[in-house]
Amino acid sequence: MNRTWNNKAWWMVLPVVLLVAFSAVIPLMTVVNYSVQDTFGNNQFFWAGLSWFEEIMNSQRFHDALLRQFLFSGLILAIEIPLGIFIAMNMPKKGWGVAVCLVLMSLPLLIPWNVVGTIWQIFGRVDIGLLGKFMALIGVDYNYTQNVIDAWITVVVMDVWHWTSLVALLCYAGLQSIPEAYYQAARIDGASRWAIFRFIQLPKMRGVLLIAVLLRFMDSFMIYTEPFVVTGGGPGNATTFLSIDLVKMAVGQFDLGPAAAFSLVYFLIILLLSWVFYTVMTHLDKQGG
Amino acid sequence: MAEIHLKQLAHSYHPHPSGVQDYALKEIDHVWEDGKAYALLGASGCGKSTLLNVISGLLHPSQGQVLFNGEDVTNLPTEKRHIAQVFQFPVVYDTMSVYDNLAFPLRNRGRDEATIRQRVGDIAEMLELTGELKKKARGLAADAKQKISLGRGLVRQNVAAILFDEPLTVIDPHLKWLLRMQLKSLHQRISNTMIYVTHDQTEALTFADQVVVMHDGYVVQIGTPQALFERPSHTFVGYFIGSPGMNLLPVQIEGTQARLGELKIELPGRYTIPAGRKTELGIRPEFVSLSRENRGHSLPVSIQHIEDIGRHRIVRAELAGHALNVIVPGDVAVSDDCRYLDFDRSRINIYADDWLQEART
Numbered sequence: 001m002n003r004t005w006n007n008k009a010w011w012m013v014l015p016v017v018l019l020v021a022f023s024a025v026i027p028l029m030t031v032v033n034y035s036v037q038d039t040f041g042n043n044q045f046f047w048a049g050l051s052w053f054e055e056i057m058n059s060q061r062f063h064d065a066l067l068r069q070f071l072f073s074g075l076i077l078a079i080e081i082p083l084g085i086f087i088a089m090n091m092p093k094k095g096w097g098v099a100v101c102l103v104l105m106s107l108p109l110l111i112p113w114n115v116v117g118t119i120w121q122i123f124g125r126v127d128i129g130l131l132g133k134f135m136a137l138i139g140v141d142y143n144y145t146q147n148v149i150d151a152w153i154t155v156v157v158m159d160v161w162h163w164t165s166l167v168a169l170l171c172y173a174g175l176q177s178i179p180e181a182y183y184q185a186a187r188i189d190g191a192s193r194w195a196i197f198r199f200i201q202l203p204k205m206r207g208v209l210l211i212a213v214l215l216r217f218m219d220s221f222m223i224y225t226e227p228f229v230v231t232g233g234g235p236g237n238a239t240t241f242l243s244i245d246l247v248k249m250a251v252g253q254f255d256l257g258p259a260a261a262f263s264l265v266y267f268l269i270i271l272l273l274s275w276v277f278y279t280v281m282t283h284l285d286k287q288g289g
Numbered sequence: 290m291a292e293i294h295l296k297q298l299a300h301s302y303h304p305h306p307s308g309v310q311d312y313a314l315k316e317i318d319h320v321w322e323d324g325k326a327y328a329l330l331g332a333s334g335c336g337k338s339t340l341l342n343v344i345s346g347l348l349h350p351s352q353g354q355v356l357f358n359g360e361d362v363t364n365l366p367t368e369k370r371h372i373a374q375v376f377q378f379p380v381v382y383d384t385m386s387v388y389d390n391l392a393f394p395l396r397n398r399g400r401d402e403a404t405i406r407q408r409v410g411d412i413a414e415m416l417e418l419t420g421e422l423k424k425k426a427r428g429l430a431a432d433a434k435q436k437i438s439l440g441r442g443l444v445r446q447n448v449a450a451i452l453f454d455e456p457l458t459v460i461d462p463h464l465k466w467l468l469r470m471q472l473k474s475l476h477q478r479i480s481n482t483m484i485y486v487t488h489d490q491t492e493a494l495t496f497a498d499q500v501v502v503m504h505d506g507y508v509v510q511i512g513t514p515q516a517l518f519e520r521p522s523h524t525f526v527g528y529f530i531g532s533p534g535m536n537l538l539p540v541q542i543e544g545t546q547a548r549l550g551e552l553k554i555e556l557p558g559r560y561t562i563p564a565g566r567k568t569e570l571g572i573r574p575e576f577v578s579l580s581r582e583n584r585g586h587s588l589p590v591s592i593q594h595i596e597d598i599g600r601h602r603i604v605r606a607e608l609a610g611h612a613l614n615v616i617v618p619g620d621v622a623v624s625d626d627c628r629y630l631d632f633d634r635s636r637i638n639i640y641a642d643d644w645l646q647e648a649r650t
Contacts, residue, residue, distance in 0.1 A: 184347050185380040189441055190368040190397040199382045199393075 035260035052261035062262065064237065065245040066269075069221060072156070072241060076220040079160050081213060084167025089201070091172055105165040117229025120158040124230070144231060148238040155227045155239055159220065167212045174205035210281045214274060221270055242266055291357040291371075291449035291482060293321040293344060298353030300339055306351065314339045315506040316353070321450070323358075324480040326473075328497035330487060332529070336506040337486045341452050344484065345372045357449050373442020374452040378459060379434030381426040387413075388422040391440045398445075412440045415475065432464045443479070450482040457492065469495060490530050502526045518573070520638065522645040527571050527638070533603060533614045535638075536577070540570045542639065550609040552588050557635050558648025566641045574614040576636035579604065579627040587629035595623060606630065 038048040056062050091101050111119075124144050126132040135142035144154040178200065186196050224243040227233065233240035233248070240248070246266065250259035300314040309315065314336040321327055329337045342348040344355060346367035354363045362370050382390050391409045400408075413419045416436045421429065426437055435456055442451055453472075457465050473496060476483055487493050493500050494514040502510045502517065502525070509523035510516075521527040521535060528534030540547040540554070542562050547554040547570050554570065562568050580587060590613070594605040602623060604615040608630065615630070617623045639646045 179378060179380075181376040181378055181380050184342075184345075184367075184374070185376060185438065185441075187347065187367040188345065188372060188374050189394040191393070192397065195393075195397060199384060203382075203384045 031260045031263050033260075034256045035264055038257050048257060052257045053265070056258055056261045056265060061237075061245065062265075065240055065242050068238075068240065069242045072223070073217055073220045075156050076159055076163075077213060077216055079156070080164045080167050080216055081209070083160065084164050084212065085171050085205070085209075087164065087168040088171035088175055089197075091168070093176070102169070105169055108162050108165050111162070113225035114229055116158065116162050117226040120154060120161075120226070121230045124154050146235055148235060151231050151235055151239050154230060158226055158230065159223070162226070163216060163219070167216065170208040170212045171205055174208040175201060178204045206281075206284075210278075213281070214277055217277060218270060218274060221273070292323040292359075293450060293482060294354075294356035294359070295319050295321075295340075295344075296354040296356060298343065298350050298355065300343055300348060300350045300352075312351070312506055314343070314350075317508050319501075319508065319511065321482055321484065323482055325499060326476050326483045326485065326497050328485045328487060328493035328500045329503060330490060330493040330500055330529070331503035332488055335503045337488075337503050338454055340503070341374070341454055341484065341486050344450070345374050345452055346370045347374075371445065371447050371449040372452060373439070373445070373448045373450070374454065375435060375438045375442065375456045377455045379431055379438055381429075381434050381437050383425075383427040385426055386422065387418060387424055387426050387429070387437060390426045390437050391418075391422075391444050394441050394445055408444050408446070412444045415443070415478070416440050417471075431459045432461070432468055435460065435468070448481060450484060453483070453485040453487075455487055456485075457487075457489075465492075472496065490532075494530075502529065504529075519636070520645065521571070524569065524571065524640050524643045527573075527640075531573060531575075533574055533616075535571045535573050536613050537640070538570045538572075538608070538611050538613070540568055540639075542568055547637075547639070549611070552609050554588070554632060554637070555586060555634055556639065556648065557637055560639050560646055560648055562639075562641045562646065567643070569640045569643075571638040571640055572632050572636060574603070574616040576633035577613070577615045578631050578633070579606075579615055579617065579623055580629045580631070581627055583629050584631060587631050589628060590630040592625050592627060595625070 035052055036048055036050070037045040038052075039045045087105075091105075092098050108116075123129045123131045124142075126136060126143050132142060141147075142150050144151045182200050182204075183196065186200060191199070222243055223241060224247070227239050227241060228244055228247075231239045233244045237245075243266075246259060246262050249255050249262060295317055297316055297318055298314070299312050299316040301312045303311045306312055317340070329340065331337050339348065343350045346355075346362070346365060346369075350363065354361050356362065357370070382393060385393065388409055391412060392405045395405045395408060409422075410419075413422055416439065418433065418436055418440065421433060426434065429437070439451070439456075442448060457468060460468060469492065472483075472485075485493070485496050487496075494517075498513070499511060500514055500517055501508055502523075504523065504525040510521065510526045512520075512522075517526055517530050521530065524535070524537055527537065538549055540549050542548075542556075542560045545556050545559050547556055549570070579590070579592075588608060590606045590608050592604055592606050593612075596603040596605070599619075601619050602617045604617055604623060606613045606615055613630075639648070
């Protein structure tokens with residue numbers, strides 16, 4: 001068969017290519033550039049090969065931050081996903097309660113990250129904060145600036161407060177789309193509350209849960225502002241997550257080479273994990289049907 | 290298996306119904322005999338689904354009682370009533386195989402696996418699903434899914450009645466009649482009480498021993514398909530059943546004659562209608578014949594339009610200013626110059642305020 005090849009259409013793609021180049025590829029390439037070079041100042045760079053990558057991959061500091069990051073994201077998913085499902089299942093399905101619930105649930109989502117951080121920073125303070133004062137009043141020794149466990153609890157609870165609504169709202173949308181006939185059929189079949197959840201609600205929520213898990217994982221894995229405002233990564237390095245560590249390295253110490261290598265490794269980890277999540281969950285989906 | 294008695298039953302979706310207009314289901318007192326197949330026929334929104342959901346227990350009636358074999362089940366929850374119900378849109382449990390779907394109601398009731406295997410095997414065979422048992426229910430076509438919904442009801446041995454809520458709505462037309470035949474032969478085999486809700490008269494008439502016609506929350510007639518056709522007890526039944534429906538002409542009754550404008554129509558008997566009631570003459574298009582010549586008592590008519598629909602022709606005519614349909618069988622000639630019309634006198638029904646009147650002979 002004789003095909004006429006006409007490549008003029010590629011010109012149409014050019015605006016997008018330019019846009020993506022300026023917004024993503026070129027900034028990323030400068031990072032790649034830094035990650036393989038070294039400088040002693042005066043804007044004079046020389047080739048450093050993969051030595052920064054070697055240094056990062058072997059650095060205890062990076063390992064610790066990565067471990068803390070996994071622990072944090074794991075906790076966030078383990079708390080927010082079940083809690084979100086639970087809240088969604090107990091939200092009213094009709095009447096005036098729906099609007100009230102939706103508005104109340106959306107409020108935390110509308111607050112900027114640094115404001116959330118500030119709210120909790122003050123809320124938890126032992127001298128003037130409501131939470132800190134209250135804890136002292138009931139005799140609990142709570143101080144997020146000194147105690148590692150307290151700092152972790154504060155940061156995790158803050159994130160749960162900020163983002164569980166998102167999971168709940170997504171699940172609520174999924175639940176609302178289940179036709180009434182399913183519940184009626186389940187009643188006729190004598191299904192228990194648990195069986196209804198396991199065989200009707202959960203399968204019907206799978207699509208939105210996939211989105212919820214992905215969003216919450218990526219967001220919590222990249223978290224910076226809130227813990228930075230509340231604990232500043234402390235006490236010690238106890239709440240220094242990857243992005244906080246990265247900023248310390250790049251802006252605080254001005255170690256551009258290692259920081260660039262750090263960024264790239266960080267980026268690849270997120271990319272890899274998101275891909276794994278997506279593949280596993282879509283595979284489960286296919287298996288399910 | 291059970292006889293279902295609806296005792297002075299009515300339902301309103303309003304918490305405090307103020308009058309009869311608030312009731313989606315007006316008061317009904319009716320016995321559904323054990324082992325019979327009923328069709329519940331009516332236009333959308335006439336209260337048929339409400340009635341069905343009251344029987345299955347998904348709705349609690351505002352007044353009255355539901356009795357199964359004389360036992361009051363009004364306050365029993367759905368799962369205790371041993372009812373099977375098939376819904377308009379197929380309900381299957383997506384993540385389960387066909388086998389697990391069918392086994393689900395038994396597992397919920399704690400039966401042992403050997404019994405379950407036996408029952409599911411039997412039901413699958415009855416519904417011709419044996420080959421699909423291992424497949425995921427989600428991937429199947431709509432008709433197979435409806436069979437699964439039905440199977441989940443049948444798999445319980447002590448089913449009191451099987452309720453169908455417009456089960457063929459989403460089925461392809463060429464599979465509809467097949468599934469309907471299977472349902473009918475199923476009914477002959479298991480002789481369960483079946484109630485089949487539909488707005489499709491063909492479905493109702495082919496499926497059921499008895500057809501219950503509902504209109505605006507009222508049960509307007511209960512009878513065999515033949516009775517509905519020949520002696521509709523309400524004008525709604527007259528024009529809802531039949532294609533086209535019954536012709537209704539506003540008339541005045543004078544003894545054994547009806548007067549339609551200037552025309553006089555001979556009636557099968559003598560009627561006495563109190564003054565001030567809306568009086569109509571009903572005649573099915575099948576029982577009207579056209580001719581070129583006056584045959585004695587023929588009425589003058591003008592033909593507007595002849596529609597050939599294959600087996601027969603539908604003639605749209607005008608009689609004394611009123612539209613009238615006539616069905617002409619395929620083997621009878623008809624043309625525009627037919628200017629006379631006769632009614633089959635014995636097939637004439639007289640209605641006062643929409644209800645059928647009896648003639649005195």
